[in-house]
Amino acid sequence: MYFNNLAELWAMAGHGPYVWSAYAISFLVLAAMVILPAKRYRQQLAHIREQQLPSEKS
């Protein structure tokens, strides 16, 4: 590793806030890009399944 320890990695010689906030925002947005549509699709499938139940009974 370029840095001598984790404390230095965090501090980034003063640029820590910039680097870590950029990476944190990116992580959150990228995660949302995947998690939100995945959840939505599961909801859609569940909804379609519910719609099917009445016809199964007959």
Place this chain on the structure above:
Amino acid sequence: MASWQWFHRLGSPKWLSGTIDRWLPWVLGLGTLLLLVSAVWGLAFTSPDYKQGNSFRIIYIHVPTAIVALAAYYVMAVAGAVSIIWRMKVADMVLRAIAPVGAALTFLALVTGAIWGKPTWGAYWIWQDARLTSMLLLFFLYLGIMALHDAYQNSASGNRAAAIMSLVGTVNIPIIYKSVDWWSSLHQPATLKFTEESTIATEMLQPLMIAIPGAYLFFIAAVMLHLRVQIAHNEKNTRWMAERAAQ
């Protein structure tokens, strides 16, 4: 003919949905892995820039998201053209799937660029810079296309309006790309070149060469996920969709 068969299949929502289910884990898995590897490598295992120091590490998010945000717009515009010319249902779904993903990537390029700009130029934003303003325009184009989709009661009208807007906006892409060459810009001119040797240091370049394909794959996975939602929405009353839901 096999090639026409392939094109015909591409227009089938059922085939597309099955293909997405099959390939998604691999595309998403590999894309995420490459992004994580490049991030760790860039954050902890490269030397700082002699002028910019450690803030340069933002490059491993900023450049890949900017590149893919631009590429995404082109793909979206092609979908728009296909929609208008061939009236292909799936093309409209692809357009709807790409827009939010492109918007998110452009947002990240802008925000990470602004954060990087503060220690480097002393400012988060500079209105006179052509690349910054044209990237902001790209973000508004994506948002505008998303808004057009939601604005119309009749989804066909919304699809058409969005497709037209996607085509009109393509003029912005070469402007973004060449802005640093055409106008005096604070933003760095291109250091990655295709035909000559790149001017960026090799040590710095290596994680970037992992991050860029990673970002492309991640983008494809995100579009696949959004496309699956569009397909399920459009096909919710079909038998095959009911069978898929029952599994």
